[in-house]
Amino acid sequence: MIDLRRLTVLRAIARYSTVTAAAGSLHLTPSAVSQQMRQLSRDTGTPLLEPHGRRVRLTPAARVLLRHADRMEDYWQQAEAELAATRPAALSGTLRLAGFPTAVSVFLAPAAAQLRHASPTLTIEVREAEPAHCFDLLFCADTDLAVVEATADNPPLSDAAFAQRPLFEDPFELLTCASHPLAGRPSVAFHDLAEEPWVVGFPGDSARQLILAACNSAGFSPAIAHQARDWSAVASLVAHGLGIALIPSTATLPPQPQLVRTPLTGSNRPTRQFVRVVRSGSEQHPAIDAVTPLLDSLAAKHTDRAG
Missing domain, CATH: 3.40.190.10 (Periplasmic binding protein-like II)
Structure with a gap:
């Protein structure tokens, strides 16, 4: 008989690739995870893990078992949902x-x-x-x-x-200082921003990736003048006329009369x-x-x- 809790351990190892990371996700010790996997291998009569550098790799038999473990977890979640629906209104x-x-x-x-x-x-x-x-x-x-x-x-x-x-879908808007020539327009076409100095996030930031991809799609590479992660820091740089920025429509900024948000038009405008x-x-x-x-x-x- 296979203990369903050991299938949970198998699923965690498949997701995190190391015994230590899997143990952390399950609030167990690495030794406890290793013990559970050894017992699961005995229960199934086949090896389930093999070393792969500093990580571990599932054997073909483990991947077969994993497919069933995922389905069983799905069924268990459905069972919990149906049981909860039988309780008082x-x-x-x-x-x-x-x-x-x-x-x-x-x-x-x-x-x-x-x-x-x-x-x-x-x-x-x-x-x-x-x-x-x-x-x-x-x-x-x-x-x-x-x-x-x-x-x-x-x-x-x-x-x-x-x-x-x-x-x-959260479209990005143009952020400029109030004195910027584009600030008074009802909307701005994305390609009109090609010659502007830009304020963007750091490498790896998801907003930066969206913005750079949109610029590339529009046929230009932005001139990055300043980098900031926090939206309030971005807003401060823009308010002082140091560049333009794109910010999501849901981003909350500190109230500053020097700032103007303008909708963007065109198929290239980034959206998160x-x-x-x-x-x-x-x-x-x-x-x-x-x-x-x-x-x-x-x-x-x-x-x-x-x-």
């Missing part, structure tokens, strides 16, 4: 939400407030976390729903562990994608089913404003 228990700072301020905080008012017997916990950490929290069942920014580093949509749904993520199989859990319409409604309102 009033929502109870705890719903844990996670997201990066903008997702918290724009979506999760207002949705949590609305849901708390509608379902006072439901405890709601909101946690700030960057997208990569959000997926880790979901995988190890430390959160129930996350709102993340779509990036190339996120797990693919085909990842069996997660159900990912688009939530909101917000994605709603849960564990596969858990979509119909009553608490998740209650919060998703609230998130969708907030997304629709912001879409109308951004449009």
